[in-house]
Amino acid sequence: MKEVFTGSFTQQEPIPETAIDAALAVMRSGRLHRYNTVPGEAGEVALLEQEFAAWTGARYCLAVASGGYAIATALRALGVGPGDRVLTNAFTLAPVPGAIASVGAVPVFVGVTEGLTIDLDDLAAKADQADVLLLSHMRGHICDMDALMAICDALGLKVIEDCAHTMGAFWGDVPSGRHGIAACYSTQTYKHMNSGEGGLLISDDADVMARAVMLSGSYMLFDRHLAGPPPEAFADLKYQTPNISGRMDNLRAAILRPQLRDIETQVARWNTRYRVVEDGLRDTPGLTLIHRPQQEAFVGSSIQFLLLDWSANRIADLLAACAARGVELKWFGGAEPSGFTSRYDSWRYAPSAPMPDTDRILRAIIDMRLPLTFSEADCALIARIIRDEVLALTA
Numbered sequence: 001m002k003e004v005f006t007g008s009f010t011q012q013e014p015i016p017e018t019a020i021d022a023a024l025a026v027m028r029s030g031r032l033h034r035y036n037t038v039p040g041e042a043g044e045v046a047l048l049e050q051e052f053a054a055w056t057g058a059r060y061c062l063a064v065a066s067g068g069y070a071i072a073t074a075l076r077a078l079g080v081g082p083g084d085r086v087l088t089n090a091f092t093l094a095p096v097p098g099a100i101a102s103v104g105a106v107p108v109f110v111g112v113t114e115g116l117t118i119d120l121d122d123l124a125a126k127a128d129q130a131d132v133l134l135l136s137h138m139r140g141h142i143c144d145m146d147a148l149m150a151i152c153d154a155l156g157l158k159v160i161e162d163c164a165h166t167m168g169a170f171w172g173d174v175p176s177g178r179h180g181i182a183a184c185y186s187t188q189t190y191k192h193m194n195s196g197e198g199g200l201l202i203s204d205d206a207d208v209m210a211r212a213v214m215l216s217g218s219y220m221l222f223d224r225h226l227a228g229p230p231p232e233a234f235a236d237l238k239y240q241t242p243n244i245s246g247r248m249d250n251l252r253a254a255i256l257r258p259q260l261r262d263i264e265t266q267v268a269r270w271n272t273r274y275r276v277v278e279d280g281l282r283d284t285p286g287l288t289l290i291h292r293p294q295q296e297a298f299v300g301s302s303i304q305f306l307l308l309d310w311s312a313n314r315i316a317d318l319l320a321a322c323a324a325r326g327v328e329l330k331w332f333g334g335a336e337p338s339g340f341t342s343r344y345d346s347w348r349y350a351p352s353a354p355m356p357d358t359d360r361i362l363r364a365i366i367d368m369r370l371p372l373t374f375s376e377a378d379c380a381l382i383a384r385i386i387r388d389e390v391l392a393l394t395a
């Protein structure tokens with residue numbers, strides 16, 4: 001009898017009871033809008049911003065409606081506008097090129113390595129085409145940040161980090177999101193904290209953050225931000241910056257604050273699950289695990305492996321065989337975009353020259369979520385199923 005996995009790859013843990021209580025308190029108050037506070041009250045959003053800034057070590061933090069909104073706001077705050085080109089990863093998810101397109105700018109895709117990080121040689125070769133790099137730490141893989149920043153500093157590229165998959169990760173002893181001029185996080189259900197939708201933007205740059213606060217829809221209430229720049233930073237900007245409303249509300253912030261207090265525990269739980277799957281897949285012929293550099297303290301909320309030079313048909317057979325046994329694998333290499341996955345050449349609003357080395361890797365990437373609702377035994381079972389089916393197809 002073949003083993004079958006019966007769990008759900010899309011089922012996250014419930015919202016903690018403390019967060020539910022905090023949400024109920026906000027609802028009972030009726031004050032859901034971040035600026036609807038009574039004298040002496042800070043508001044959940046302002047407190048979340050203060051706590052997230054403290055946790056990441058950033059000077060400033062702004063909570064917004066989504067991760068994609070945070071990225072678009074960071075781009076606008078850096079002055080990126082219609083017709084500008086923005087460098088970004090070829091291996092990422094649709095909200096990243098989408099955020100670039102939302103400000104009228106044009107993505108220039110940079111290739112991916114076998115480590116699933118940005119190809120630094122390709123970056124250096126394309127650097128003269130743009131002033132900004134939107135660096136996506138896709139699926140939590142962090143490139144050599146010291147090497148990347150050396151290239152970007154030397155060439156005058158400003159870096160915005162997309163930390164949707166690296167909230168809680170580090171490169172060396174620097175938290176992910178603390179290398180560039182600004183960093184963006186998502187609190188959408190499938191990320192590391194869950195408020196359904198939501199985003200966070202951090203920066204040490206008072207001018208960038210003052211613009212972001214105004215853009216997000218602060219009206220002239222920016223002095224209510226506990227983790228915003230001082231009033232002087234708004235002196236001219238408040239007349240010049242359009243309001244493109246995308247605020248976070250107190251209800252979501254109330255749900256997030258208790259989750260932030262628990263995040264390090266959650267990171268450890270993800271990594272335990274990741275290591276179980278990784279160990280179970282090790283030394284499977286035909287399957288390449290992703291090397292994780294020693295300086296990279298990642299968050300294993302998903303795992304990837306490569307099926308290098310497998311034909312599309314054989315990959316499709318593997319996915320079907322695993323699916324029949326309850327294991328949902330995603331393939332980034334599919335010619336047609338499907339579910340959450342799509343490829344740089346399927347974003348047809350952003351034309352790109354083919355990148356053969358990158359295409360070979362994208363065609364090989366298999367991706368799997370590791371929700372915390374999986375037990376370690378579940379993870380071991382999942383790895384056994386994948387290994388079995390890979391062996392059956394490569395025998």
Ligand SMILES: *Cc1c(COP(=O)(O)O)cnc(C)c1O
Pocket residue numbers: 066067068069092093095096136137138139162164165186187188197198199
């Ligand atoms: C989820 C995600 C985003 C944006 O998040 P939303 O909150 O859904 O807008 C950005 N980048 C990556 C890589 C993501 O996975």
